Amino acid sequence: AHRRAAGPRKPAAPAAAQPAAKTAARSAPTRRAPVSDAPTRAEVKAETAQVLATGVQQLVVSADENEMRIDRFLESRFPQLSFSHIQRIVRKGELRVNGKRADSKDRLEEGQTVRIPPLKLEPQENRPRSLKADDDTLEFLRSITLYEDDDVIVLNKPAGLAVQGGSGTTRHVDQMLDVLTDKSGQKPRLVHRLDKDTAGCLVIAKSRFAAATLAKTFRSRSARKVYWALVAGVPRVRQGRISTYLAREEAYDGDQRMAVAQHGDDGAMHAVTYYAVVETAAQKLGWLSLKPVTGRTHQLRAHAAHIGHPIVGDPKYFNIKNWELPGGIQNKLHLLARRIVLPHPRGKGTIDVSAPLPPHMRQSWNLLGFEDAHYDPIVDAPDE
Structure with missing residues (x-):
């Protein structure tokens, strides 16, 4: 023992x-x-x-x-x-x-x-911080805040901004949250993730208590998430449920992707997504609303590709050969964390926040004549 x-x-x-x-x-x-x-x-x-x-x-x-x-x-x-x-x-x-x-x-x-283990690092407190840089970061965070109370912040994360640091990543949301550290030393905490190129609702906890409670909410699937995507083509079945196993694989170019796997395969995890077609542009493009039941890495991107309708601008999973990007549409990932609905960590009702389309998706929606206010049929998808 x-x-x-x-x-x-x-x-x-x-x-x-x-x-x-x-x-x-x-x-x-x-x-x-x-x-x-x-x-x-x-x-x-x-x-x-x-x-x-x-x-x-x-x-x-x-x-x-x-x-x-x-x-x-x-x-x-x-x-x-x-x-x-x-x-x-x-x-x-x-x-x-x-x-x-x-x-x-x-x-x-x-x-x-x-x-x-033994840790031998020089103190960072001795390194001067730029007050202007902190002020700029604070102003930026305020400009992308969709919701805030004493326990929770919901940010509208821009596409292209990483949530956490990593190899070669020096600017990310987790680093920026340092400027929101309160007088007691509490720094806001991430409770879930979005891919770097995915825009939209990102939930932040302002205390350790809120972080622990919200983490349980996400793990128990009590948080309802809705994503919007522009995909190549239009699914024949207008509303459906995608259920597969996903596992990480290394591609020929050394890049890692999530691939559909079989139950029992090494690292395979069950992934479930509901989808609904909201509007279409002939049969060339479709606006999908997506509701992930599970939260696997790249789940929506891998599932969209799996049903033959990859997300426009996806550099990892777009798998249709000789497909031409329609004029006026930018070659950027068209995926938005549109809405998050979850119980307040202190029992103060429900938090329900929606994010606007990012600039490149707004341009595509305008070009295709899609209306944000269109009824979203994904609300009828069951909870699991």
Whole structure:
């Protein structure tokens, strides 16, 4: 059986007469009594310079961190760790949960012990931040906010803006949320994802409580999502249900895509999507409304291609040879997270938010004579 640590341990505070950076390098960590709650982000940031200088640590998952993804746990406990560093630690097996290797997407349970390897990073607090850059980011976030209350923000994410960082990605929503950190050190948290080139409704939690509650909402399929897409051709069956298994595969060019698989195939996960044809432009193009029941990677894009009607402008899944893009329509992904409906995390009724068409889709809708106000038949699709 694996032994469980009593709780997170913090290094001693530096001597008042010595510079903080030098003291952090010389001070040996001291032990303190276990605490029941996770430290606030402000507390973590205040002591990160010392924590990152320590050796192996054993951290106990608090009640607030129950069901938190491992990568989010590391981001919360160690704000200075980069996305790539977190992924590397997990990939190499240096991080263990109750003595076992884990994946960055695995979810933690209260009371589990997380082994953190030695971390040697310079404090980022010493790096000056541009106040103008922060002001510009704040103004940008305000300009794309569709809904906000004390617990939840719904952003209208532009197409082309990544939600999270990754290899070669320096500008993304998660990074921008730093400017919304409140006085207690709480930074708004992502609770679901959109592909970089997908526009529309992106839900953000303003507290750890809201994040945990909303995460359960998405996992239990209690959130209703509606997407709009422009596809090549028009499905013969005007309303239908697509049910397949999807698994990740590597294409000949080294790119990774989701492909239809068989039950039992390595990595195959069940994916279900309802669709309805809203309007058509002859038989050349169709406006589809899509309601995903599950939330698999690239699910809507892979399913649209699977039924023979790939989404216009999709560089990964458009699979019709010699298909010519109609004049006036931009070769960009025509996929919008149009609407999100979900219960408020504190039981304050229902949040129901819709996003407008992004500029390139607005241009296509105008050209094709499609009307936003047209009745959307996907509302009749059953819940599963």
